[in-house]
Amino acid sequence: RKEVEQDPGPFNVPEGATVAFNCTYSNSASQSFFWYRQDCRKEPKLLMSVYSSGNEDGRFTAQLNRASQYISLLIRDSKLSDSATYLCVVKGNTGGFKTIFGAGTRLFVKA
Amino acid sequence: EAGVAQSPRYKIIEKRQSVAFWCNPISGHATLYWYQQILGQGPKLLIQFQNNGVVDDSQLPKDRFSAERLKGVDSTLKIQPAKLEDSAVYLCASSLITKGRGRLTTNEKLFFGSGTQLSVL
Numbered sequence: 530r531k532e533v534e535q536d537p538g539p540f541n542v543p544e545g546a547t548v549a550f551n552c553t554y555s556n557s558a559s560q561s562f563f564w565y566r567q568d569c570r571k572e573p574k575l576l577m578s579v580y581s582s583g584n585e586d587g588r589f590t591a592q593l594n595r596a597s598q599y600i601s602l603l604i605r606d607s608k609l610s611d612s613a614t615y616l617c618v619v620k621g622n623t624g625g626f627k628t629i630f631g632a633g634t635r636l637f638v639k640a
Numbered sequence: 641e642a643g644v645a646q647s648p649r650y651k652i653i654e655k656r657q658s659v660a661f662w663c664n665p666i667s668g669h670a671t672l673y674w675y676q677q678i679l680g681q682g683p684k685l686l687i688q689f690q691n692n693g694v695v696d697d698s699q700l701p702k703d704r705f706s707a708e709r710l711k712g713v714d715s716t717l718k719i720q721p722a723k724l725e726d727s728a729v730y731l732c733a734s735s736l737i738t739k740g741r742g743r744l745t746t747n748e749k750l751f752f753g754s755g756t757q758l759s760v761l
Contacts, residue, residue, distance in 0.1 A: 533682075565750075572731060572752035573683065616682055627696045628673065628750065630682040 530555050532629045535617050539635035546607045550634045552600040552617030561620040562593055564602045566613045567633065573616055576602075607638045642666065646732050646753035654761050658720040661756045665713070665734030673750065674707055674717050675731040683731055689715065722760045729755040 535552045542548050554562075562579035577584065579591040579600050590603040600617055617631035645664040653659050665672050670691050675683035686705065687697040691712035700707070704723070709715040719726055733750040 535682075572755055573750075574752070575749045627685065627688060629685060630675070632682040 531631075532556060533617055533619050533631040535631040536634045537632070539637055541637045541639065542607055543639050544607055544609060546638075547603065547605045548607060548636065549604075550602045550615050550617075550636075552602075552631055554598050554600070554617075554619045556619070556621065557598060559598075559619045559621055562600050563618040563620070564589075564591055564600075565616040565618055565630070567616055568613050573630070576615070604636075607636075609638050609640060612636055612638045644732055644734055644751050644753035646756055648756055649754065650757050650759075652759045652761065653722055655724055656721040658718065659722055659758065660719075661717045661730050661732075661758075663715045663717070663732030663753060665715070665732070666751055669734035669736055669751070670712070671735045672709055672715050673733040673735075674715070675733065676728045677731055677755070678728045686717070719758075722758075724760050727758055727760045729757050731755045
């Protein structure tokens with residue numbers, strides 16, 4: 530089983546749609562969780578951190594369910610500029626705080 | 641603030657040749673990471689340094705890959721000899737270490753360089 534697994538995608542949605550991505554992780558001792566965004570041929574960039582209480586940043590909402598070892602990202606009112614690959618990231622809390630990326634989910638937002 | 645610098649931007653070599661990549665992290669960032677990203681996949685952690693010590697290299701193919709971070713600043717990643725399946729983008733990232741409540745913790749945000757795109761023919 531992979532340490533971090535994501536919906537394979539791609540997701541093709543029209544502008545204005547709501548889309549949700551899921552991610553599961555295998556190490557129950559993981560402590561920190563994030564969503565990164567990666568545009569085509571660019572480096573990944575932090576989109577938002579994920580907390581147990583859930584957090585929201587504009588049109589983006591992230592949720593963490595520790596019991597199910599599950600992370601989600603919800604994008605409301607999709608924009609063309611949201612087209613990218615969304616990477617789920619999990620970090621441990623011991624040793625060197627090993628940071629593991631999922632394979633990513635591709636999103637295409639169409640006009 | 642200067643970002644993470646990597647060079648070269650592109651490299652094309654033949655199989656069995658050697659290649660080296662260089663990374664200069666953001667000033668003051670103690671943690672440095674090398675990731676391999678094959679087309680269509682997520683970044684795979686190869687090695688993680690904290691200052692000049694290795695904290696994880698469990699996925700580094702040590703028979704052909706090596707990395708060092710002398711003096712805890714710049715880092716080089718070497719492949720010798722290269723194989724066709726090594727074709728990928730090699731990403732370097734760095735992050736801060738902060739001290740809070742009596743213990744060290746890493747800053748959450750990884751800053752990535754632009755990467756080196758390696759093609760092995």
